[in-house]
Amino acid sequence: MAPPTSRRTSSNKRAQLGVFTGYVLAGLGALFGAALLIISIMRPETFNGLRMMAADVASPAGEAGAVARTGSQNVFDAIAGYYRAGSRNAELEKEAEIARIRLAEAEALRQENARLKAVLGITEADTSPVAVARLIGSTSSSVRRIGYISAGRDDGVQPGMPITSPTGLIGRVLETGARSSRVLLLTDSESMVPVRRSTDNTVAFAEGRSDGSLRLRLINLGINPIKPGDVFVTSGAGGLFRPNIAVAVARQITRDGAIAQLLSNPAATDFVVVEPIWQRELTNQASSLRAGEAAAE
C-alpha cells in the first residue's frame, strides 16, 4: 500500500514543519528513553515504586487469569513447558521427581541434623509461612525473569523473603505493593543463591541463565566433584534462605561447576509459599546494636 499523501509535503510550509516537529519529538523521546535507561541500569531500584503501583492496578486481572489456569493447567503446561520434551508420561515423571527431591531433602536434613548436633546451642529460626499466594504472572516475553504473586505488604510480605513451592525454591521477593509483589525468579540473570550438594558440603553459587536452567559455580575450585544427577539444596549462607530447600539438579558438567536444571518449574506451580527471611533475628540484632551505638555517641 502506498503511504498516505499527508507525508508528501511538497511546498506546503506548514505541513513540512509538522513532519519536522514529528521527527524532533521522536528523536527527543529516544534520547529521553536512553537517559532513563542509563539511570535504571546504574541504579536498578529507581523506578520500582512506579512499577509496583502499576502492578497493583493490574493484578486483579492477573489473579482472575491464574484462577482460570488451575482449570486448564495442561494447555498452558504444553505452551510454557516448551523445553520439556516427551510429556506423555509427565504425570508419572513428576511424581518420581518429587520422590527423588524428597529423598535428597531427607538426606540433606540428616546431614543438617548431624551438623547441628555438633554445634549445639543454635536454634533454627521459626519457618512458619508468612503468606500463601498465587503466582499470577511473569515477564514471559523479556529475558529478565520476574514473576508476580498475589500477596503484598498487606499480607506481611517484605522484600527479600524467599518464595518456595512444594518442589523447591522459586525465588525471592524483589518489591512489594499493597496487594501484589514482584518476585525475582531463580532463573533471572541477576539471581544468585548459595547452594550445597545435598550429600556433602560441596558449596557453590547458583546463577540464573534465563532459560530455565542454572549455572552452578563452585566456590572451592580444584577438581570438579559434581556428577550429573547431583541434587543441590540451599546452604543457608547469607541468612536469606533457610538451609535445605531443593534448588536444582546438575545436568551437564562445566569447567568450574555445572549447568543445572531447575527443580521447581514455575510453570507447573499454582500456589507458592512466602517464607520469612531465615536469619531475621540476627539482622535485627545487628541493626539495633548499631542504633544503640549511635545513641551512646
Next chain:
Amino acid sequence: MMETLHPNARRDPFGSRINRAQSPLLAYGLPWASILLGSLTPWLPIISPAPVLPPLGLMMILAWRLVRPGLLPLWAGVPLGFFDDLFSGQPMGSGILLFSLILIGIELIEIRFPWRSFWFDWLTASGIVAIYLVVAGLLSGLGLSLDRLQILVPQLLLSIMLFPFVARLVAHLDRLRLMRVRRIS
C-alpha cells in the same frame, strides 16, 4: 422507498450513513488501547522459565504502523514504550528508546520503499522484532555469546509466525474503529 428497492442503499460497511457518524474516541483510541493491551502480556497466566511469548505490545505497534500508516504519530513510542516498561521487566527506558527508534526506522523505510506488499511488511516486521529481541536481551543482561543468544530463537520464530495473525487482527480492529456508532441528530 429506497430501502424497499435495495435494503443496503443507505449503508456502507461501517453502518448506516444516515444519522450516524464515527466516534472520535473509538477511531483514535482503539489503536492505542489495543497496543496497551498487548503490553500487558506479563499478566497472562503463563509462567515461563524462559522467554517464550512474543513481545505483543511491540507487534501491535508494528502491525498498526504497517497496516494503517499515518495513524500513529512519530512520537508514539514514548508513551507506549513507557507503559511497556512498567510491566515487561526490562530496565526502565529500554522500551521508550527502542520503540522510538523503531518508529523512526519504519518512517525511513517507508520513504525509501513507498510501495510495499504484505510480504515486504512481514519481512520488515520480522527484521525489526529480531533486532529488538537481541538489543532488549543485551540491555537486560544477556551475554553476547552465541550460546546465550540461542534462548531467543523460539521466541523469535513464534513472533515471526504470529505477525500475519496480528496484522489480520489489526485489520479487523481497523474496521471496527471506523464503525458509525455515534448518533447525530
